[in-house]
Amino acid sequence: MKYRVVVTLKPGVLDPQGDAIRHALGALGFEGVNSVRQGKMIELDLAENDPEKAEAAAREMCEKLLANTVIERYHVEPI
Amino acid sequence: MKYRVVVTLKPGVLDPQGDAIRHALGALGFEGVNSVRQGKMIELDLAENDPEKAEAAAREMCEKLLANTVIERYHVEPI
Numbered sequence: 001m002k003y004r005v006v007v008t009l010k011p012g013v014l015d016p017q018g019d020a021i022r023h024a025l026g027a028l029g030f031e032g033v034n035s036v037r038q039g040k041m042i043e044l045d046l047a048e049n050d051p052e053k054a055e056a057a058a059r060e061m062c063e064k065l066l067a068n069t070v071i072e073r074y075h076v077e078p079i
Numbered sequence: 080m081k082y083r084v085v086v087t088l089k090p091g092v093l094d095p096q097g098d099a100i101r102h103a104l105g106a107l108g109f110e111g112v113n114s115v116r117q118g119k120m121i122e123l124d125l126a127e128n129d130p131e132k133a134e135a136a137a138r139e140m141c142e143k144l145l146a147n148t149v150i151e152r153y154h155v156e157p158i
Contacts, residue, residue: 006120021121021145028143030136032126041085041118042100047111057109064107066100 001046001054006075007067008039042066043079051078080125080133085154086146087118121145122158130157 009015018036025033044061048054058076067074088094097115104112123140127133137155146153 008120008122018121024144025140030140032136034124034126036124037122039120039122041087041120042097043087043116043118045113045115047113057111061104061109065103 001048001051002079003044003046003055003058004077004079005042005044005058005062005066006039006077007042007062007072008037008074010071010073013071039072040066080127080130081158082123082125082134082137083156083158084121084123084137084141084145085118085156086121086141086151087116087153089150089152092150119145 015037017038021038022033022036025036044058046054046057048057055076055078062074062076063069094116096117100117101112101115104115123137125133125136127136134155134157141153141155142148
Protein backbone atom coordinates (compact mmCIF):
# COMPACT_ATOMS: atom_id res chain seq x y z
CA MET A 1 0.00 0.00 0.00
CA LYS A 2 1.22 3.47 -0.86
CA TYR A 3 0.32 6.50 1.19
CA ARG A 4 0.92 10.19 0.84
CA VAL A 5 1.46 12.04 4.10
CA VAL A 6 1.16 15.84 4.05
CA VAL A 7 2.54 17.63 7.11
CA THR A 8 1.68 21.30 7.54
CA LEU A 9 2.09 23.83 10.30
CA LYS A 10 -1.04 24.33 12.40
CA PRO A 11 -2.95 27.54 11.65
CA GLY A 12 -1.55 30.34 13.79
CA VAL A 13 1.98 28.94 13.86
CA LEU A 14 4.41 31.35 12.21
CA ASP A 15 5.81 30.08 8.91
CA PRO A 16 9.03 32.00 8.12
CA GLN A 17 9.84 29.65 5.22
CA GLY A 18 6.48 30.42 3.62
CA ASP A 19 7.05 34.14 4.12
CA ALA A 20 10.48 33.87 2.50
CA ILE A 21 8.89 32.22 -0.55
CA ARG A 22 6.26 34.99 -0.71
CA HIS A 23 8.96 37.67 -0.66
CA ALA A 24 10.98 35.84 -3.30
CA LEU A 25 7.90 35.59 -5.54
CA GLY A 26 7.36 39.33 -5.08
CA ALA A 27 10.98 40.02 -6.02
CA LEU A 28 10.47 37.97 -9.21
CA GLY A 29 7.56 40.19 -10.19
CA PHE A 30 4.63 37.98 -9.16
CA GLU A 31 1.94 40.23 -7.74
CA GLY A 32 -1.18 39.35 -5.82
CA VAL A 33 0.30 36.57 -3.68
CA ASN A 34 -1.66 36.92 -0.44
CA SER A 35 0.09 34.22 1.54
CA VAL A 36 2.29 31.15 1.19
CA ARG A 37 2.49 28.22 3.59
CA GLN A 38 5.15 25.56 3.25
CA GLY A 39 4.85 21.96 4.38
CA LYS A 40 6.32 18.51 3.83
CA MET A 41 5.08 15.69 1.65
CA ILE A 42 6.20 12.14 2.37
CA GLU A 43 5.32 9.14 0.22
CA LEU A 44 5.36 5.83 2.07
CA ASP A 45 5.44 2.47 0.29
CA LEU A 46 4.39 -0.11 2.89
CA ALA A 47 4.57 -3.90 2.55
CA GLU A 48 1.32 -4.30 4.54
CA ASN A 49 -1.58 -5.17 2.21
CA ASP A 50 -4.50 -4.65 4.59
CA PRO A 51 -5.58 -1.00 3.99
CA GLU A 52 -6.81 -0.57 7.56
CA LYS A 53 -3.59 -1.84 9.15
CA ALA A 54 -1.42 0.03 6.66
CA GLU A 55 -3.17 3.34 7.29
CA ALA A 56 -2.97 2.80 11.06
CA ALA A 57 0.78 2.16 10.69
CA ALA A 58 1.19 5.32 8.58
CA ARG A 59 -0.62 7.36 11.24
CA GLU A 60 1.57 5.92 13.97
CA MET A 61 4.65 6.86 11.92
CA CYS A 62 3.33 10.42 11.75
CA GLU A 63 2.74 10.59 15.50
CA LYS A 64 6.16 9.15 16.36
CA LEU A 65 8.46 10.59 13.71
CA LEU A 66 7.08 12.40 10.68
CA ALA A 67 5.15 15.23 12.34
CA ASN A 68 5.75 17.34 15.42
CA THR A 69 2.16 17.28 16.64
CA VAL A 70 2.73 20.24 18.96
CA ILE A 71 2.99 22.62 16.01
CA GLU A 72 2.12 20.50 12.99
CA ARG A 73 -0.86 18.59 11.69
CA TYR A 74 -0.81 15.74 9.22
CA HIS A 75 -3.06 14.19 6.66
CA VAL A 76 -2.72 10.62 5.36
CA GLU A 77 -4.22 9.61 2.02
CA PRO A 78 -3.84 6.47 -0.10
CA ILE A 79 -2.31 6.91 -3.56
CA MET B 80 -7.86 31.25 -5.45
CA LYS B 81 -5.91 28.79 -3.35
CA TYR B 82 -3.61 26.21 -4.83
CA ARG B 83 -1.60 23.35 -3.44
CA VAL B 84 1.70 22.73 -5.18
CA VAL B 85 3.42 19.41 -4.56
CA VAL B 86 7.06 19.22 -5.62
CA THR B 87 8.71 15.78 -5.74
CA LEU B 88 11.98 14.44 -7.03
CA LYS B 89 11.72 12.86 -10.46
CA PRO B 90 11.76 9.05 -10.48
CA GLY B 91 15.35 7.85 -10.63
CA VAL B 92 16.77 10.83 -8.74
CA LEU B 93 18.38 9.71 -5.48
CA ASP B 94 16.48 10.82 -2.38
CA PRO B 95 18.86 10.69 0.63
CA GLN B 96 16.32 12.48 2.85
CA GLY B 97 13.71 9.81 2.09
CA ASP B 98 16.26 7.08 2.81
CA ALA B 99 17.11 8.73 6.13
CA ILE B 100 13.42 8.68 7.08
CA ARG B 101 13.18 5.00 6.11
CA HIS B 102 16.15 4.14 8.30
CA ALA B 103 14.75 6.17 11.20
CA LEU B 104 11.41 4.37 10.89
CA GLY B 105 13.25 1.04 10.96
CA ALA B 106 15.15 2.11 14.08
CA LEU B 107 11.81 2.94 15.72
CA GLY B 108 10.61 -0.62 15.08
CA PHE B 109 8.42 -0.03 12.01
CA GLU B 110 8.88 -2.99 9.70
CA GLY B 111 7.79 -3.45 6.12
CA VAL B 112 8.61 0.04 4.88
CA ASN B 113 9.68 -0.58 1.30
CA SER B 114 10.57 2.96 0.38
CA VAL B 115 10.10 6.58 1.40
CA ARG B 116 10.23 9.63 -0.87
CA GLN B 117 10.23 13.14 0.51
CA GLY B 118 8.91 16.22 -1.23
CA LYS B 119 7.67 19.74 -0.60
CA MET B 120 4.14 21.02 -0.31
CA ILE B 121 3.44 24.72 -0.88
CA GLU B 122 0.04 26.34 -0.42
CA LEU B 123 -0.46 29.52 -2.45
CA ASP B 124 -3.22 32.02 -1.74
CA LEU B 125 -3.52 34.16 -4.86
CA ALA B 126 -5.56 37.36 -5.26
CA GLU B 127 -6.41 36.43 -8.88
CA ASN B 128 -10.03 35.21 -9.13
CA ASP B 129 -9.97 33.79 -12.66
CA PRO B 130 -9.13 30.06 -12.16
CA GLU B 131 -7.38 29.80 -15.53
CA LYS B 132 -5.13 32.83 -14.96
CA ALA B 133 -4.47 31.86 -11.34
CA GLU B 134 -3.43 28.32 -12.25
CA ALA B 135 -1.21 29.63 -15.04
CA ALA B 136 0.43 32.00 -12.53
CA ALA B 137 0.94 29.14 -10.06
CA ARG B 138 2.60 27.03 -12.77
CA GLU B 139 4.87 29.92 -13.73
CA MET B 140 5.88 30.28 -10.06
CA CYS B 141 6.79 26.58 -10.06
CA GLU B 142 8.89 26.91 -13.20
CA LYS B 143 10.71 30.02 -11.99
CA LEU B 144 11.14 29.42 -8.26
CA LEU B 145 9.33 26.61 -6.49
CA ALA B 146 10.68 23.61 -8.38
CA ASN B 147 14.04 22.76 -9.89
CA THR B 148 12.69 21.22 -13.07
CA VAL B 149 15.98 19.50 -13.86
CA ILE B 150 15.49 17.05 -11.00
CA GLU B 151 12.00 17.77 -9.70
CA ARG B 152 8.46 17.60 -11.02
CA TYR B 153 5.49 19.52 -9.69
CA HIS B 154 1.76 19.16 -9.50
CA VAL B 155 -0.66 22.07 -9.04
CA GLU B 156 -4.17 21.46 -7.70
CA PRO B 157 -6.88 23.87 -6.49
CA ILE B 158 -7.94 23.56 -2.83
